[in-house]
Amino acid sequence: MVDTAPVNAGVERGVGTTALLVAAARAIETHRPDSLAADVYAEHFVRAAPASAGWPVRPHQVPDGDADPLWGRFARYFGLRTRVLDDFLLNAAHTGGIRQVVLLGAGLDTRAYRLDWPSGCVVFEIDREGVLAFKHQVLGALAAEPKAARTPVATDLRADWAGALTGAGFDPTAPTVWLAEGLLFYLPGAAETHLVTTVDRLSAPGSALAYEVKLEKDLLAYRDSPLYTSTHRQLGIDLIGLFSREPRPDSAGDLTARGWSASVRTPFEFSLLHGRGPLPEPNDALAGNRWVFADKPPS
Numbered sequence: 001m002v003d004t005a006p007v008n009a010g011v012e013r014g015v016g017t018t019a020l021l022v023a024a025a026r027a028i029e030t031h032r033p034d035s036l037a038a039d040v041y042a043e044h045f046v047r048a049a050p051a052s053a054g055w056p057v058r059p060h061q062v063p064d065g066d067a068d069p070l071w072g073r074f075a076r077y078f079g080l081r082t083r084v085l086d087d088f089l090l091n092a093a094h095t096g097g098i099r100q101v102v103l104l105g106a107g108l109d110t111r112a113y114r115l116d117w118p119s120g121c122v123v124f125e126i127d128r129e130g131v132l133a134f135k136h137q138v139l140g141a142l143a144a145e146p147k148a149a150r151t152p153v154a155t156d157l158r159a160d161w162a163g164a165l166t167g168a169g170f171d172p173t174a175p176t177v178w179l180a181e182g183l184l185f186y187l188p189g190a191a192e193t194h195l196v197t198t199v200d201r202l203s204a205p206g207s208a209l210a211y212e213v214k215l216e217k218d219l220l221a222y223r224d225s226p227l228y229t230s231t232h233r234q235l236g237i238d239l240i241g242l243f244s245r246e247p248r249p250d251s252a253g254d255l256t257a258r259g260w261s262a263s264v265r266t267p268f269e270f271s272l273l274h275g276r277g278p279l280p281e282p283n284d285a286l287a288g289n290r291w292v293f294a295d296k297p298p299s
């Protein structure tokens with residue numbers, strides 16, 4: 001195990017633990033025979049943090065397989081999400097010609113290390129300092145080499161984060177592809193609105209954005225769902241307790257009003273597209289999840 005004692009506090013408490021949850025799901029996905037995404041670094045994060053060291057990182061460590069609400073269906077959801085958003089980012093870079101990437105609430109996302117970026121790409125990773133320090137330590141011990149210029153930006157997305165990003169070398173005159181994966185549910189409504197406004201302000205024509213939201217009415221409606229109760233019971237992570245309870249803004253509407261085009265999709269559409277992934281079920285905590293893909297028109 002990597003010695004992360006001085007820095008693991010960032011992922012051992014509160015919303016930081018959710019980054020470990022997603023990492024464990026990606027580790028399992030990596031080793032599925034029908035894997036949708038491969039992340040060889042994910043299991044190292046899980047093993048390095050005492051809070052998660054005993055969690056499964058291989059399919060055979062999940063005795064109930066896909067019937068397990070947490071390490072089966074929910075983990076597969078994260079695997080599907082990883083694949084869909086990998087494809088979105090790579091398409092923006094290779095087809096859209098974008099060379100600047102910003103991962104908002106990057107957590108333990110290793111896309112800078114594992115995706116085949118075109119030359120000249122820079123990847124900014126925004127998260128809280130403790131999460132980034134833990135990530136740095138684990139990847140450093142593995143001597144992992146990024147495949148793009150990677151710049152961590154330690155800041156709180158509830159505050160004014162644009163200064164930290166531009167101070168780290170972000171260029172607002174170059175088109176950017178932005179990603180907010182598994183982030184916005186944790187932010188107060190005003191912080192989400194500020195995030196969208198800031199993304200728009202910092203986005204040159206030809207930029208793109210993908211983000212994940214939950215329909216507001218579903219935040220509490222499924223509090224007794226197998227997905228939430230198993231995550232709480234097995235890991236001690238109370239997702240509902242970590243989510244912001246504030247009214248959610250209509251960010252897709254805001255972007256449209258600002259001249260972006262936005263398409264709002266359900267994850268289930270992508271399960272059908274890939275022939276694997278979660279499908280709707282009763283009392284489903286995933287029912288309100290939406291993945292939004294937005295483009296700012298080229299000038």
Ligand SMILES: C[S@@+](CC[C@H](N)C(=O)[O-])C[C@H]1O[C@@H](n2cnc3c(N)ncnc32)[C@H](O)[C@@H]1O
Binds near residue numbers: 015018019127182186
């Ligand atoms: C569920 S994890 C998702 C991480 C990553 N995007 C992924 O999908 O693997 C949520 C991440 O958002 C970060 N986060 C939540 N609130 C934040 C805030 N106010 N400022 C910066 N980061 C925040 C957490 O630290 C955590 O790493």
